[in-house]
Amino acid sequence: MTTTSTRVPGPADAPAAPAPGRRLLVPLAAAVTVVLWGSAFIGIRAAGFDYSPGALTLGRVLVGTLALTVMAGLTGRLRLPRGRVLAGVAVWGVLWFGLYNLALNAAERTLDAGTASLLVGLAPILIAVFAGLTLGEGFPARLLAGIGIAFVGVAGIALATSGGASDGVSVALGLAAALVYAGSTILQKRLLPHVDALTMTWLGCLAGTVASLPFAPALLAELSAASTSATLSMVYLGVFPTAVAFATWGYALTRTTAGRLGAATYAAAPLAVLMSWAFLGEVPAPVALVGGALCLTGVLVATLRLR
Template identity: 30%
Template sequence: MTRPSSLKIACAVLFVLLCWAYSPTGIRLGLQGYAPTHLALARFIVASLFMAVIALLRGITLPRLRDVPTLLLLGLFAVSLHHVAINYGQRGVSAGAASVLAQSTPLFSLLIAHWVFKQVAGAWHWGCLLLGMAGAVIVVAGDRGLGQFDPHGLLILVAALSWSIYFALQKHHGHRYDALTITCYTVWSGTALLMVYLPGLLDDLGHAPSQANTAVLVLGVFPSALAYLAWAWVLRHCEVTRVTLALYLIPAFAMLIAAALLGERPSASVMLGGPLVLISVLALNLRPPRLPVQPGRQTSH
């Protein structure tokens, strides 16, 4: 297989960054006409239909029966819980702050790796964790103004925790399927779980302003579907550690998009706490925790 040019890869990475950076602004626009639960469901109905078309064109592997519970868990943590939490959180958190707090996923992944998978964490890792959490506290405590704590910010952290659980599950079980297949089943299973919120969705759809409906379509097609497919394509052609560094540009792009479409300006706490969160997760990724070495066995990488 011929490796694509650096320009094509760079364009694909930029496309992914813009899609995911738009998500906080799109959510804020969608919340103007939809309840948080209905917004999550409507967004992923669109994404599910789009992924169904892609699956028919490209072909995917049928799931094994024993993998169904795992696929449901992937959908729960990557789609249902993650997006319901982040939608409720953005009722009281600016788009810029939400994009920063969402980047705290590696901090929770460290805790999961240490406590669940028994990976060794040293002083460096715990220092990064404390620095990142301090940054998150600053963002949550002052996003709406100094001393104006809004608990909605904690829901964005719940969403980040949910995503880290998804990442751990996908890392340990996702190798059974290719990227397109696992993405399709994650989106579909998460959408199926969100169907409990179906009552009232049509009422929201009928009364929502056109701007909110447009946001739902954009969220469903771009951040929830095309961006994941583009990212999977990038990862097939590039070293993971190199391209993932680009993801730390998402908050900057998100703030620019929020400023352009919503007129938002990041608060002083976001400008102070945001870099602390990003520096901590970047430093954490430069020195990930290690699996303990056991006699007679090799560590896995």
């Protein structure tokens, strides 16, 4: 989810090789990020029975902001940007921490966690499309082929969840979440050269919290009636998939290439399917699983270059 500058990196931009004793920390940090991001779909589903999408969004980002504030205070690394960079980070935060979470929370009201994760897993293709449109990266044949394969996969998921109008809306919301994810990543590409990752994450989460404040009355009302397990799921979402996962992602990103690290995120959707089955007893319909497999295949075809 975190990316690098829009400028094509050269050999001089390659990250310094980690010390031998720390080499395992990079893949470990990447693995922590992927597992926590995959678990977020399960946490949303578990909390969503007692919390409405808006209340859950506010609760998650509020907890995330508090956790990130503690982390930033312990590291002492906050360096606040100014002017256009600050405005851009605020917009990014409203999109990523506010709108993305709101759309995904609403989608998982009727979609199981695994199906939602498969839809959001389309984001890398959408990022490539946005890059072709806005960054002049073009539309190579592999991207077009991947889009075609993924489109068939989405059709399969839509067919498997066509039990009612609400399911169709949920699929659309899941795709909207992937769209916001992709757009936020492109925006982040432009901003990261001007602000460090921890500061950007903290400011972005804070901006998402402020934008979600209209849901405060709903959160307060639902908090008093929600089960303890649902509230703990909301707290988990704020602390781990939001604060901790972004911190481990930033650690790994500064010590390896974005392309190599980004490939690891493809495992998030299959992990979410497995965790949904293990913890919630939910498994996507067979047609949805086939559609999801096609979506992931399309993503791989579109975004991985053969060497």
